[in-house]
Structures are given as structure tokens and as C-alpha cells.
Amino acid sequence: MSTAVGARPALVWAVNISVLLLVAIWTIPTLGILVSSFRDKDQLVVSGWWTALTPSEQSMMARAAPPDEAVQQHGQWVISGNVFGENTGRVSAFGTSIQRPGEFEPGTSAEMDGGMITIEENGDYSITYPEQPEGRRGERLFFTSVEPPKFTTANYETVLFSEGIGQSFINTMTVTIPATVIPILIAAYAAYALSWMEFPGRALLLATIVGLLVVPLQMALIPLLRLYNDIGVGKSYIGIWLAHTGFGLPLAIYLLRNYIAGLPREIIESAKVDGATDFDIFRKIILPLSFPALASFAIFQFLWVWNDLLVATVFLGNNEDQLVMTGRLRELLGSRGGNWEILTASAFVAIIVPIVVFFALQRYLVRGLLAGSVKGG
Template structure:
């Protein structure tokens, strides 16, 4: 019979395919963001990131010199120059915008009574039997190919001129304490709710569960007014306490369910041996609860790192106080067309959460599953 313990379900292949699709859907945009962060504006505008390892074609135009730049070669009046930039190669050229590659390298075209030739190395020669009288150069439309090129200048610019470096440090200053503080408080509270007998324990547990469904938006303004009344105001202490308060219900619920599923015999034996509640908590409960602690740490870290609303309310919007999400919001408004800056800034923003997640992912599922199926 299918579905019995010890037998492999026939839907296992479907689950594996679904997991693979989700991984691919998540990985491809991240890889594209990473590649784009090393490309310059012209490359991003010309081709997608998936073509970053191949040459990219671009179309534009250059102007010849004017009458002041002409030289005389025998009976001919000549204007010379080059249509290529550094690292570019010529694909084709033309005299009209609709046909930027009508001519190949070395071919000659008639241009207002003059003859224009563009060579493979990009050098051009415009010659006429009559002197040139133009005050504005003639346009030469060119189609060029640029080899793959990657640069670190985007990161240098973003980390210095765009203020991401300062915002990165601000975000770390907010995130690390806002992750550690609720874990410390929730661990003590979860142990008390799971293993200590006292009046009102069930009501406290029910209150914690109820707080899980309360949206944080309803508490932002009252909490900020409370901070102002007690003299905290806007600053790091205020945002640490705010994130602690918003994260505690989930932390207590998760850790309480996990701790309640730990072997009762171990705790009772420690009590018989004369261990105090604090010794049991420190030497037995905490080591055994590490998967649950790590899973909540991942959630809290990611939530605080990616937060914009709480940081805006409790920290401020000055340049010295902005976190990563705040700077990205400003860049989207002021540099919406500079995709290389936005891609680099976004990848810097997600790099730390990615490192944290991959470093602790093995504890995530273990902690969540244990906390969801065990109770006491």
C-alpha cells in the first residue's frame, strides 16, 4: 500500500521536480543580478546578462571634423579621424540612421558630393575636390562589436560615492543586536513556559499565540510615542527594542514548542541530581535547542536586514542614519536609469543574508519541523 511508513510515495518525483523548479526560479535572477553588477552601462543597455560572455553589438554615430579641420592632399580636401572606441571592432557603417550597417569596412559611399571611406581599424577619410564649408561635422553611423568586459568600478563607486558603505554599517549595527536580544529573551521565556510550573502559564502561552496575528503596523505610532515620552526617541536603542518586541512572539512560540518536545527524563534527572533551573537551562536546554535557535536567528536576521518600514519610523531618514533598504529606495528615485548602480547595490544588499542562510540552512528545517510537531 502506498503512503505506509517505510514505503516511498509515488509522488516523490513530483515533489523533487517542484523543489527543483523553485530553486531554479530563485537562482536564475540572483545569478543575473550578480553578473550585471560587474557590467558597465553600455553593456547592460545593449544585451542581457545571459549574453555577457559574448561580444555585444551597439549602434551609434560619430561626427567628422568641420571645415576648420580639413587638410589638403594634392587637389583633394580631406577630413580624417576614427569612429571606434577602445576595444571596439567595426561590424558595419552607414550614412543614414535607418541603415547603420549598409557598408562594410573599406567600402566607399557618396556623401554630399564627397567620398567617405571607413576602414576596418575604424579610421575614416572624407575627401572632396571642393573645400569643405560645413560648421558641423557629418554624421557617420556605425555598428560596433565590443568584447566581454567586467569591471569592479561599480562596486568602488557604490561603496564610496553612493553611500552604500555607510548604510551597510548602519544595517549591521541594527541587525546584529536586533537578532541577538530577542533570542536571549525568548529562550528564557520559552523555557519557563515549557518546563516551569506557575499560575497563568496557559494564559501567557495563549497570549503569545494571539500576538502572532497582530500586524506590526498598528503598533508603530503608539510605540514611537512611548519612546519619545520615556526619552529614547529615534536611535539605535529604539529600533533594537522595536524589533525585539515585534520578533518575540514568533521566537517564544517556536522555542517553546521545541523545548517542550525535549526528553522529560533528562530534565527530571537533572533536577533529582540537584541542578537549579538556570543550570538545566544553560547546560541542557540551550545545547539541545540549537537548531530552533538557529532557525529563528535566520528568520529574524533576514527580516531585520530587509526591513524598511521599522527603520524609517524608529531610526530616521538622514544620510547618516539610512540603512541599506533606505539607500536603495533613494537610488531607485535618483538613478533609475543607471542599472549598473542599482544591480551592484542590490547584490551588496542581499550578499550578507545569502551568506547567513547558506551557513545555517541545515538547522532551519530541523528547527521548524521539530517546533511544529512537538508540544507539551
């Protein structure tokens, strides 16, 4: 942008702050699940992820030792122990009923069920009774504990190995890679023919491909499902590879044709004078020169196939061997709707690969978007 004479600093500030705000709105949601997926699952359910770095206050309940462990001291019966058991923590307050876990400061005494209870900040408690207490179960102790922030990779271990996300990750790979590579080759040849070869009906064919670009996927599902069942393809990887190939082809042909048709005519003519056949020209001139367009489409198709739920749901089964990550995530949303530690970790596993691809190859993605859209797709 031009910074002409007399640029106003106030405006510059306003622009910076607005962009900061936009960026915040667009990144915070993702940050939320990233942070949450590393939090301890007990902390995750009681405090917002934005408090993850501050110690969390948590209402807790512990059970004191049973009355028969009471010992006589100075004429009184005393039950003592630590509310945290084996662990450590800090008590910020305690109370005598579940409704009021924050009634008393640590170190003070309170009356409870005929005894006096004291809980220290480090969790040591003692209950003194004038007489030997009776009963079999220990008293319930209510307190508010302050726990230091806890981060863990346990959530990832859980989702990867016992929730089946690991297997789904492999399934998704199995779907994605061939479904990205196959259409490229088919489309590149078609795009070359549509750009540089003369044949009747070329304009009509191009118009048809532009039209097919926007055909909703929904149209194709039932006819293809029936077709697959009739010819015995059923729910198989071959079936979904070809389906993704079919659905990706119009965009692939359109993008590649726009690019290949824009290559300098003289280069192709020069190759013809040099004696190259169309097949040679395609392999030795067009393919190497079209690398940016091929990369653009590859990224598109990769992201689209990786992130697809609909096609996978229709053309692949629900079993362990075929459930892809998006499908698994959807299943978890249904069955583990409240278990945010599972959901956030799973979601992050599902989005990390596309995000890495995205940041690594953004340049090509943008180029592809521009080629595909600005010219009227």
C-alpha cells in the same frame, strides 16, 4: 524515494526536466542582476544581460576631425582618423544618418554631404572631398560597432563609495546584530519557564503568545512612534533594537518553547536530583541542549531584521548615519530608477549577506521552519 521495479524512464526524464525548469525560473532573476551588476554600464543599457558573453552591437556616433584638419592628397582633400579615438573596437556597418547606422558594409564607400566616406572595420575612416571642405565642426559619423563583452567592478566601486551603500551596509549591521542577540536570551528564559515550571495562567500565557505571533506589524507602528516621541527615544538605534526584539519575541518564545518542552523530562529531573536549581538547569542543561533551536531562531531573526524595510523606515531616520540598506535601495529605486548598473550592484550588495548566511546555515533554518510551522504556527 523508492525506485520500485518497473520505474518508467520517460517519467524520470520528465521529472528531471520539470525540476530543471523550476530551478531555472527560480534562479534566473537573481542571476540576471548578478551578471548585470558586473557589466559595463554602456553595454548594460543596450543589450540584455543574457547576451553578456557575446560581443554587443551598438549604434554609435563619432565626430570626424574638423574640416580645417583636412589635408590635400592626390588633388583631393582628405580627412582621416579613427572613430574609436584612443580605444579600439570593430565596426560592423556604418551609415550616413542617425536613422540608418547599418547601411553600408565596412570598407565600402558612401556619399555624404558632398564627400565620399569610407570606414574600415578597425574604425579608420577617411572622407574625401573634391574641394577643400568648409565649416568648423567635423562631420558626424554614424556606425554600428561590435564591442567585446566588458566586465567591470566599477559599478560596485560606485555604489559602495559614492552612492552610500557602504555606509548603509554598516548601518544595517549595527541594527541587525543586537536585534538578533537580545531577543534570544529573553525568549529562552521565558520559554524555559513556560515549558518546565508550574505557575497559574501558564496555558493562557501560551495561547496569548501564539495569538501575538500573527499580530500585524502595522498595528504597532503608530502607537510606538508616539510612545518613542513622548519618552524621548526618538529615532535611535536603541529604539529599533527594542522594537525588533518586541516583534521577534513571540516567534522566539514559540520556537524555543516547542523545542525546550520536547527535551526529555528525565534529564531535567535528573539534574534536580543532582541538586541543580532552575537557574543552573537553564544555564548548564537547557542552553547547551537548545543550541539548534537557538540557531534556528537566530537565523530567522537575522534574515528578517536584515531584510526589513518597514520597521527601519519608521523607527530610524533618513540621514546618512541611520539609513539602512533596504531603505537606501528604495531611495535609489526612486532617484536612479533607470540606472540599472547602480540598482543591480546595490541590490546585490544588499542580498549577498543573507544569501551567504542562508546557504551556510540552511539546515538550521529548515529545522526552525518545521518547528514553527508544522505544529500550527
